[in-house]
Amino acid sequence: MAESLSARNIVKRYGGVVALSDGNLDVHAREVVALIGANGSGKSTMSKVINGVVVLDGGQLLLDGQPIRFTSPQVAKNAGISTVFQELSLIPQMTVAENIWLTREPLNAFGVVDRKAIKTRTEELLALFEGTYKTALHPDSPIASLPPDERQIIEILKAMSFDPWLIILDEATASLDSRQVQRLFDLVAKWKEQGKAIVFVSHRMEEIFRIADKYTVLRNGRTVGAGSIKDINEQQLIKLMIEKESALGFLRGEAKTEEKIEKEVSLEVENLTSGTLRGVSLQVHKGELVGIGGLQGQGQRHLLHSLFGDIPYSGTVRLFHKDVRFKHPHEAMKAGVALVPGDRAKEGLLYIRSILDNMLLPSWRRYGMPLKVSNARKDAEQTGSSLNLKMAGLDAPVSSLSGGNAQKVVIGKWLMRNPQVLLLDDPTKGVDVGSKAEFYSLLTRLSEEGKTILFYSSDDEELIGLCDRVLVMHDGMIRTELSGNTLTKENLIAASLGAGERLGGDA
Amino acid sequence: MRRPRWESLTGRQPALFALILLVLSIAINLIVQPNMFARETLNSNMRVFLPLILLAVGQAIVILGGGIDISVGAIASIVNTVLATRVGLDGSPQEMWTYVFLSLLIGLLAGAINGFFIAYLRLQPIITTYATSFLYAGFALYILPNPGGGIPATIAQLYRSSTPLNLPLAFFIILIVLLIWLYLRATRYGRFLYAVGGRPQAAYETAVPVTWVQFSMYVISGLMAALSGIAITMLSGSGNADIGGPMTLNSITAVVIGGNALSGGIGGVAGPIMGAITLGVLQNIISFADIDTWWETFVRATIIVVALAAPGIVNLFRRRQS
Numbered sequence: 001m002a003e004s005l006s007a008r009n010i011v012k013r014y015g016g017v018v019a020l021s022d023g024n025l026d027v028h029a030r031e032v033v034a035l036i037g038a039n040g041s042g043k044s045t046m047s048k049v050i051n052g053v054v055v056l057d058g059g060q061l062l063l064d065g066q067p068i069r070f071t072s073p074q075v076a077k078n079a080g081i082s083t084v085f086q087e088l089s090l091i092p093q094m095t096v097a098e099n100i101w102l103t104r105e106p107l108n109a110f111g112v113v114d115r116k117a118i119k120t121r122t123e124e125l126l127a128l129f130e131g132t133y134k135t136a137l138h139p140d141s142p143i144a145s146l147p148p149d150e151r152q153i154i155e156i157l158k159a160m161s162f163d164p165w166l167i168i169l170d171e172a173t174a175s176l177d178s179r180q181v182q183r184l185f186d187l188v189a190k191w192k193e194q195g196k197a198i199v200f201v202s203h204r205m206e207e208i209f210r211i212a213d214k215y216t217v218l219r220n221g222r223t224v225g226a227g228s229i230k231d232i233n234e235q236q237l238i239k240l241m242i243e244k245e246s247a248l249g250f251l252r253g254e255a256k257t258e259e260k261i262e263k264e265v266s267l268e269v270e271n272l273t274s275g276t277l278r279g280v281s282l283q284v285h286k287g288e289l290v291g292i293g294g295l296q297g298q299g300q301r302h303l304l305h306s307l308f309g310d311i312p313y314s315g316t317v318r319l320f321h322k323d324v325r326f327k328h329p330h331e332a333m334k335a336g337v338a339l340v341p342g343d344r345a346k347e348g349l350l351y352i353r354s355i356l357d358n359m360l361l362p363s364w365r366r367y368g369m370p371l372k373v374s375n376a377r378k379d380a381e382q383t384g385s386s387l388n389l390k391m392a393g394l395d396a397p398v399s400s401l402s403g404g405n406a407q408k409v410v411i412g413k414w415l416m417r418n419p420q421v422l423l424l425d426d427p428t429k430g431v432d433v434g435s436k437a438e439f440y441s442l443l444t445r446l447s448e449e450g451k452t453i454l455f456y457s458s459d460d461e462e463l464i465g466l467c468d469r470v471l472v473m474h475d476g477m478i479r480t481e482l483s484g485n486t487l488t489k490e491n492l493i494a495a496s497l498g499a500g501e502r503l504g505g506d507a
Numbered sequence: 508m509r510r511p512r513w514e515s516l517t518g519r520q521p522a523l524f525a526l527i528l529l530v531l532s533i534a535i536n537l538i539v540q541p542n543m544f545a546r547e548t549l550n551s552n553m554r555v556f557l558p559l560i561l562l563a564v565g566q567a568i569v570i571l572g573g574g575i576d577i578s579v580g581a582i583a584s585i586v587n588t589v590l591a592t593r594v595g596l597d598g599s600p601q602e603m604w605t606y607v608f609l610s611l612l613i614g615l616l617a618g619a620i621n622g623f624f625i626a627y628l629r630l631q632p633i634i635t636t637y638a639t640s641f642l643y644a645g646f647a648l649y650i651l652p653n654p655g656g657g658i659p660a661t662i663a664q665l666y667r668s669s670t671p672l673n674l675p676l677a678f679f680i681i682l683i684v685l686l687i688w689l690y691l692r693a694t695r696y697g698r699f700l701y702a703v704g705g706r707p708q709a710a711y712e713t714a715v716p717v718t719w720v721q722f723s724m725y726v727i728s729g730l731m732a733a734l735s736g737i738a739i740t741m742l743s744g745s746g747n748a749d750i751g752g753p754m755t756l757n758s759i760t761a762v763v764i765g766g767n768a769l770s771g772g773i774g775g776v777a778g779p780i781m782g783a784i785t786l787g788v789l790q791n792i793i794s795f796a797d798i799d800t801w802w803e804t805f806v807r808a809t810i811i812v813v814a815l816a817a818p819g820i821v822n823l824f825r826r827r828q829s
Contacts, residue, residue, distance in 0.1 A: 053712055074714040089712040091705035093772040094698075102702055102713050105695050112693040158713075 001165045001195055002064050002080060004028045005050065011058030012045050019045040023059070024223040025199070025216050027166060032188060032198040034208040034229065037218035038241045038460060038493065043201050044086060046218065047168045050199070051083040052076030082164035086171040086201075088155045090143045097122040097139035100158045125157040128187065132180045148175040156184060160191075167191065168199040173207060185211050203295055205234050205497050217241055235490075242460075242489045265321075266452040267421055269307070272315035276302040278476040279315075284454060289447040291467030292456040294496050299476040300456040301342060304423045307454070308332045308339040319421065333362060338414035342425035342456075348410040349398050356380050356394040359413045383412045388438060404435025411442070421452045428459060440466055460492050472496060521766030522778030524814065528764060529781045532788040539795040550670055553677035556787035558583070558738040560677075560780050562754055563761035564684055565731025567779035570762050572724040573704035573771030574625060574632040579732040579758055581643035582617045583751035586610040586736025588647045591656030591746020603662050610733050617643055618729020619722070626721035640755070647748040656746035666741035681780060688776040700724065704771030760811045761786055769815075785810075 010023035020042045027033050037043045048054045050061070052070030061068050063079060070076040083089075090099045097118045105113040106121075122139035135141070137150055146154070152175045159167055169188075173181050188198055188211055202208055208215070208229070215232065217225040217240040225240040267284040276299045284290050292300045306313040309326025317324055319335055326332040329339070341347035349358055359380040360367075367376045380394055387408045391401060398406055407427060414422070424443075428436050443466060447453050457463050463470045469483040472495040480495040482488075533543075542548050562579050569576045589610060594603050617639070624635045669676040691697050702710040703720045711717045732751075739750055764782035767774025786807060793803040 051712075072714070073712055074716070077714045083712070085712060089709040091702045091709055091772065093705040094701055098698060098701075102698060102710075103695070103715055105698060107695065110690075111695070112690070113695060113698065 001029065004062075004064055005081070005166055005197070006062040006065075007046070007050060007059065008062065009059040010046065010049055010056050010061075012042075012049060012054060013057050018221055020049070020056075021221040022223065023049070023218065023221065024226070025050070026214075026226070027197045027199055029165065029195045029197050030192050031213040032192065032200050032211050033214045033216055034212035035199055035201045035216050035218065036208065036237060036241065041218040041241070042221040043218055044170060045221075047083060047170050047199065047201060050076070050166075051081050051168060053083075077162075077164075080165040081168070082159040082162065082166065083168040084152075084155050084159045084170060084172040086174075088151055090151060090155060090158070092144040093142065095140050095142055096126075096137070096146075096154055099143055099154060100125065100161050102158075104162055121161075125161060128157065129153050129180060129183050132177070132183060149177060149180060152176055153180065156187075160187070165195070166197045166199070168201070170201045171203070173202060173204065181207070203497055205237070208237075209234070238490055238493050241493060266319070267307075267454070268316075268318040270316040270318075272303065272306060272313055272317065274302060274306055274311055274313040276476050277306065277313065280473075280476070280478055282471060282478060284452050286452055287447055287450045288469070289443060289453045289455060289467050291463035291470040292454065292473060293460060293463045293470050293482075293492055294473040294479070296458055298473040300473050301425055302476075303473070304339060304425050304454065304456060307423055308337060310339070333417065336418075336420035337423065338362075338417060338419035338421070339423045340410055340414060340425060340427050342429070344403075344406055344410060344429075349406060351399045352397055354395045354397055355384070355389075355391055355401070355409055358398050358409050359383060359394075359416060362413055363416050379416060380412075383416050384408075387412050387415075387442070402435075404431040404438075407431050407435065407439075411439075419451070422446065422454070424453065424455045424457075426456055426458050428457065428462060436462075460489060460496075464489055464492060521768075521774045522781060523766070524817075525765045525778045525781040525785065528810070529785045529788070532785050532792065536788050536792050536795075539792055546670060546673060546675075550668070550675040550677075552787065552791065553675040554667055554738075554742055556784055557677040557680060558735045558742065559754055559757055559761065559787065560681060560783040561684070561731050561735040561738060562758040563765070563779040563783040564688070564776050565728035565735075566758040567762045567765065567767055567774065567776050568700070568731075569632075569724050569728045570759075570767050570769060571704050571771060571774055572700050572721060573707060574721065574724065575636065575759070575769075576621065576725060576728045576732075577633060577636040577755055578617065578621060578640035578643055579728060579735070580751035580753065580755035581640040581647065582614055582729055582732035583736035583739060583754065584647035584748050585613055585617070585643055585650070586733045587740045587743075587750050588651035588656070588746045588748050589613065590658055590737065590740045592651050594658050596657035596659065598659050600659060600662060603658060607737055610737055611730060614729040614731075614733025614736070615726055616729070617732070618726040621729065622722035622725035625725060626718045640752075644748070644752060647751075651746045651748050654745065654747040654749075657744055658740055660744065663741050663744040666738070685777060685780070692775070696720075696723075701772055704773075706772070757786055757807075758783070760807060763811055763814050 005027050007023055007025040010020050011018075012020040023042060023046050025033070025035065025046060035043050035046060045054065049056050050070075052073045052075050055071060061070060068079065070079070091102070094102070100122055101118050106117040108114050119139045126137060126139070133150060134147060135150065137146070143151060143154065152172065156172060173184065176184065191198060200208070200212055212229045215225070215227060215229050215237065216223055217237065219241060264286045265283050266286040269280060269282045272280040280299070280303055292303065294300060302311060305311045307317060309329050309332040319337070324335060326335070332339075345351055350361070356377060360376050364371065364376075367373070377394060384391065384394070389408045389412065390405050398409055401409065411427065428439055431439070443453060443455070455467060464487055469481060470487055470492065471478045472480045472482065472492065474496070482491055482495065537543050540548070543552070562583065566576055566579055590606055593606050621636050621639055624630045624639070625632050666676065671679065699710070699715050699720045702713070702715050703717050707717055735754075736751065740746070743750070761782035762779045763769065764785060765774065765778030765780070767779060789806055790803055793800065793806070
């Protein structure tokens with residue numbers, strides 16, 4: 001068994017986006033290292049570098065001090081590295097036993113998979129979480145029929161089934177209940193005794209302090225702190241996760257000094273419930289810029305899409321004092337609502353079509369039959385230049401634009417309809433700093449013009465710098481509302497991590 | 508909410524739909540052709556069905572693995588033209604077997620070309636094999652521009668009228684293919700195939716050799732297409748560069764009827780074999796019932812549309828009810 005794994009100065013880029021610029025991590029046998037960081041700080045990328053799922057662009061991995069290259073998951077696996085993936089690596093169509101033993105099936109003399117052996121060994125593994133299952137879980141259950149917590153358990157059992165020396169737990173506790181978490185932690189303690197090393201990626205502070213021996217903090221793709229968990233407390237950890245100097249600093253004053261938010265409520269939501277949302281109520285005033293925060297995937301996107309008529313829901317939505325129930329985005333559009341979706345490439349743009357086509361897609365109706373293309377072109381040009389869109393020409397394909405400029409097209413296509421309510425789903429993801437600054441002033445300007453803006457961002461800095469109020473979502477509900485003095489980075493992160501009631505109350 | 512019984516049944520037994528359809532079509536066939544199970548009739552039917560069955564088996568494996576192969580018919584055409592031109596009507600049996608061996612190599616090579624483009628260059632399966640299908644069909648036309656050529660009558664006779672144990676030769680070939688598949692499915696390779704078809708990213712993260720599995724399934728499909736081409740040649744006794752083309756869509760139809768999900772990861776090979784036989788029986792019914800042949804296309808098209816749309820229609824009704 002190996003004794004240590006070190007990652008040194010790891011660099012990983014996805015296209016133009018730098019996920020890791022200087023990642024460092026040391027893991028030794030018989031210890032649990034907590035890998036901590038805010039949204040998008042590079043935690044998942046770091047674990048994917050260590051387990052060979054992505055190939056690094058720079059830096060070095062050292063196994064017991066010897067340089068090693070992981071060119072594929074196979075190589076990392078052979079080195080004894082195993083992962084519990086955040087998104088799970090299970091095949092839904094296959095059974096529990098087939099998934100756990102995939103690639104390591106015991107074979108008989110004819111190369112045939114020994115189903116009996118697999119079944120007994122799977123039952124042994126399943127016994128580790130005995131008593132915490134809600135369904136009659138057995139080795140032949142198809143994965144697709146299991147609830148999320150049981151899938152998560154299968155993923156954990158699969159990762160430990162080949163007796164690795166290093167186990168990466170990437171958000172492995174997110175969908176487990178407290179009993180199941182306790183079982184997992186008992187296992188972790190046992191693994192430590194056996195001489196294994198564990199990398200524990202989590203957002204839950206309480207759990208980190210419960211089982212970790214060491215910590216490593218990532219911020220914006222850099223390792224900014226590491227040490228023994230005994231020498232640090234929760235506040236200090238949160239401070240480490242926060243950017244010290246913010247590029248947004250100047251904007252904060254600008255957004256906050258204007259106190260002239262009109263008192264008229266433009267958007268009112270009561271008890272909005274859907275598959276993911278569990279009773280969301282909120283009010284947004286005319287000319288107000290309200291942020292939605294929280295960890296990723298807590299229902300923020302569902303909320304925006306529900307308001308846009310994209311996802312069916314129950315509950316009441318009032319727009320300018322009128323009850324509305326949008327069944328199709330088209331109805332929302334007609335009522336003056338616009339949604340800037342989160343996945344630019346898939347939802348926001350027709351990538352291979354021209355900038356002109358993209359800009360005019362929601363507005364063609366206005367240009368008559370047959371289309372008055374020259375008018376349309378003039379309007380698109382105007383919107384483009386007001387957004388400072390850098391392009392070769394309106395006929396250039398969107399795919400030729402940089403991330404920031406492509407995002408301007410997504411926003412521009414809705415601005416051409418002059419919407420009264422603007423829903424934004426993480427619009428600055430993968431956008432360069434210069435364009436970000438332009439966005440911020442654009443959003444400030446729009447809210448000054450009296451537009452209602454609901455703005456989800458995975459970038460906490462942004463929410464604090466821009467928004468008048470921030471609603472922190474957790475598990476499909478609004479957990480805390482932060483504004484004025486309580487709207488600080490510390491409170492926002494604490495609320496996201498589930499410590500909301502405590503810190504939200506001292507305002 | 509209780510899952511409808513039918514859905515949970517077909518979920519566990521994807522080939523059930525194919526079996527019902529097969530029994531139904533055989534029953535109708537019996538009405539219009541009462542002597543259907545007589546030895547001679549059965550043999551003459553099965554030897555006609557066999558080429559499509561072999562093609563459908565290869566197609567089923569590719570679709571299980573999450574791909575599709577539009578070039579199978581064209582590969583069968585190449586094999587047909589090679590055998591018909593190189594062996595000839597007065598060739599010796601020995602020459603015939605040499606070229607049968609060569610045909611298998613051609614199938615493997617054509618499949619490997621598909622697999623290389625799709626697995627290693629990561630091109631889209633449907634576009635890639637559609638493109639190579641023209642390449643292969645063109646090559647077949649180059650070998651034999653006009654229908655003609657042939658193979659020794661003794662060899663053709665061997666295929667047409669061998670009935671070991673009083674059963675059609677095709678039964679034994681199907682049995683061998685099924686046994687090989689059952690073995691393959693029980694090995695690690697079988698698991699890999701289902702995993703790659705089910706969720707390639709998860710398979711990759713689990714250290715399944717995804718690229719290699721994808722490559723290999725096109726090679727298998729090429730080999731099955733070559734076997735199909737050999738069967739066509741022995742059946743017809745002559746060569747025709749256009750003979751395989753129309754069979755491609757039929758092979759996909761057979762797989763869909765057989766209960767394999769076009770998205771991959773669900774199904775097997777027994778279902779598609781039944782699907783292929785069903786298509787053959789339908790053709791039989793139509794020719795015996797003295798119906799215009801366009802009905803055959805219509806019925807086949809209806810079946811494939813129903814088979815594809817059924818899950819969607821069930822879902823639509825469920826949404827309406829809730």
